[in-house]
Amino acid sequence: MLRNLFAGKLQSGGLSVNIFTDDELEQIHFATIEVLKKTGLFIGSKEAREVLDGGGAIVDEKTKTVKFPPYLVEDAIRSAPSKVLLAGRDPKHDIVLESNRVGFTNFGEGVFVIDPYTGERRETTKQDVADSARIVDYLDQIDVYERAVGASDVPEQTMQLHNAEAWLPNTTKHGFMGTGNGYLTRKIFDMAAAIVGGKDALRERPILSTITCPISPLQLVDESCEIIMESAKAGIMVNVLSMAMAGGSSPVTLAGTLVDHNAEVLGGLVLNQLTAKGAPFMYGSSTTAMDLRFAAATVGCPECAMINAAVAQMARYYLLPSWVAGG
Amino acid sequence: MIGKETLEEAKQAIINYDKEKAVQLTEKVISDGVDPLEIMNNGFIPGINEVGDLFGRGVLFLPELVQCADVMKTVTDIINNALPSQENAEEKGSMVIATVKGDVHDIGKCIVVALLQANGYTVYDLGRDVDTDRIIEEAVKVEADIIGTSALLTTTMTRQKELEEALKSIGLRDKFKTIVGGAPVTGRWAAKIGADAYAEDAQDAVLKVKELLAS
Numbered sequence: 001m002l003r004n005l006f007a008g009k010l011q012s013g014g015l016s017v018n019i020f021t022d023d024e025l026e027q028i029h030f031a032t033i034e035v036l037k038k039t040g041l042f043i044g045s046k047e048a049r050e051v052l053d054g055g056g057a058i059v060d061e062k063t064k065t066v067k068f069p070p071y072l073v074e075d076a077i078r079s080a081p082s083k084v085l086l087a088g089r090d091p092k093h094d095i096v097l098e099s100n101r102v103g104f105t106n107f108g109e110g111v112f113v114i115d116p117y118t119g120e121r122r123e124t125t126k127q128d129v130a131d132s133a134r135i136v137d138y139l140d141q142i143d144v145y146e147r148a149v150g151a152s153d154v155p156e157q158t159m160q161l162h163n164a165e166a167w168l169p170n171t172t173k174h175g176f177m178g179t180g181n182g183y184l185t186r187k188i189f190d191m192a193a194a195i196v197g198g199k200d201a202l203r204e205r206p207i208l209s210t211i212t213c214p215i216s217p218l219q220l221v222d223e224s225c226e227i228i229m230e231s232a233k234a235g236i237m238v239n240v241l242s243m244a245m246a247g248g249s250s251p252v253t254l255a256g257t258l259v260d261h262n263a264e265v266l267g268g269l270v271l272n273q274l275t276a277k278g279a280p281f282m283y284g285s286s287t288t289a290m291d292l293r294f295a296a297a298t299v300g301c302p303e304c305a306m307i308n309a310a311v312a313q314m315a316r317y318y319l320l321p322s323w324v325a326g327g
Numbered sequence: 328m329i330g331k332e333t334l335e336e337a338k339q340a341i342i343n344y345d346k347e348k349a350v351q352l353t354e355k356v357i358s359d360g361v362d363p364l365e366i367m368n369n370g371f372i373p374g375i376n377e378v379g380d381l382f383g384r385g386v387l388f389l390p391e392l393v394q395c396a397d398v399m400k401t402v403t404d405i406i407n408n409a410l411p412s413q414e415n416a417e418e419k420g421s422m423v424i425a426t427v428k429g430d431v432h433d434i435g436k437c438i439v440v441a442l443l444q445a446n447g448y449t450v451y452d453l454g455r456d457v458d459t460d461r462i463i464e465e466a467v468k469v470e471a472d473i474i475g476t477s478a479l480l481t482t483t484m485t486r487q488k489e490l491e492e493a494l495k496s497i498g499l500r501d502k503f504k505t506i507v508g509g510a511p512v513t514g515r516w517a518a519k520i521g522a523d524a525y526a527e528d529a530q531d532a533v534l535k536v537k538e539l540l541a542s
Contacts, residue, residue, distance in 0.1 A: 111481050111511050150481060152481065156481075156482050156485045159481075159482060180482070215431055215432065219431065221431055247389075247390070248389075248434055249434060290389075292388040292389045292390060293385045293388050293389070294385070294389075294528070295389050295434070295435065295438060295528065295529070
């Protein structure tokens with residue numbers, strides 16, 4: 001009996017949770033476009049408002065509100081790269097983000113730690129930052145490092161510089177960190193450039209990415225805008241990571257929360273692409289439901305998982321790399 | 328003298344966040360010429376106290392707490408307007424509150440304000456991203472009893488320490504009681520910076536404010 005070769009075959013593999021149909025995803029997208037067009041975002045930085053104004057957004061200087069014509073948003077989605085290289089100080093740790101390839105990271109950013117030697121619950125220090133990087137460096141299952149904890153034993157105005165100094169030498173994996181504000185971001189990029197051999201080398205092989213968080217509902221404060229713009233200028237990927245809390249800082253419905261989240265991230269994307277078209281950008285989420293009994297943010301509840309699945313699907317729809325929160 | 332039944336109805340109107348009912352009862356008391364403070368002290372206040380208790384026990388949730396506080400505020404305003412001016416509902420105490428400079432998170436603070444007001448305290452809410460100097464200036468201006476600050480970020484928490492030091496350096500530390508709150512804030516932090524109290528959540532804030540004013 002002959003079993004001949006197939007002339008071309010579509011293959012499947014793995015497992016996915018598809019929260020939306022394409023039509024439903026489109027509804028979320030169009031709702032977002034409407035919000036960005038009619039309500040807009042609060043943009044705290046004057047320079048950012050100028051960039052957005054120059055790009056065609058509608059700026060109200062008095063209220064610091066910016067409204068986005070739909071084409072601006074869609075252009076930005078199109079120009080941001082769908083495939084991004086995150087380099088490690090050691091190339092064996094390089095990782096490519098594309099399509100629905102999945103990777104894992106540790107999460108951040110803790111402020112307390114249970115001392116591994118004394119068992120005491122205490123505030124985290126610069127040494128803890130260094131140690132956490134080292135642990136993550138060792139664990140094969142973790143693909144990239146995120147600054148796990150912060151240094152509480154250093155001056156607050158330069159904390160991010162100390163954090164960078166602590167983790168950069170202690171892992172050869174790519175690292176993510178919140179970089180505080182524009183000034184500190186530039187300094188941290190200088191530090192990374194010194195390690196890899198210059199700004200151009202850093203752009204070629206970026207050993208770090210930045211993270212910044214919009215404030216729900218619909219706000220990008222000064223520092224967030226600065227980080228988005230500095231990252232774009234340096235060719236470093238920025239992870240605009242929203243943490244809307246359903247019932248607290250965004251509508252209680254998950255769909256409404258997603259629209260709010262989406263508007264914030266896409267607003268950040270427009271700013272990023274208008275600063276430097278083609279800059280790498282990541283769609284981030286820690287969005288979850290608020291526990292309405294205790295007014296607490298619950299990252300690890302079932303709604304968080306559903307939102308994560310939704311965010312991953314939305315990012316795929318936009319052909320952007322994404323990052324979602326774990327428990 | 329207001330009947331027991333009416334007082335019970337008033338209490339329940341707060342617990343069930345039934346604004347219409349609460350207003351109706353209040354207006355009837357006023358039009359009957361009865362002292363509205365009686366329904367406040369023996370009806371509405373026990374109501375809001377029980378609301379706080381139920382919230383603390385996880386029986387009432389945040390949206391209900393906020394709605395109950397809203398009903399309480401409505402009837403409080405009606406009653407205060409009905410009283411001859413010098414006889415305003417006994418001033419329980421006043422507080423200036425703000426989210427510190429550099430920080431724009433204020434959901435928690437707003438809940439604290441709502442609950443404190445519902446419990447009869449006068450609260451001056453300065454909003455968010457407020458300069459330490461301005462907080463002190465306002466507190467002096469309104470002769471507040473307490474200064475409360477909220478911070479969500481470890482990087483802005485230090486403004487709470489700045490406030491303590493500013494008060495000391497201008498010799499006003501003894502004039503106010505200070506209370507701190509916010510996600511990264513702890514009792515230990517409060518003790519470290521010399522704040523008078525730490526509140527973990529809105530209900531705790533009410534308890535701590537009561538204690539601070541009694542001391």
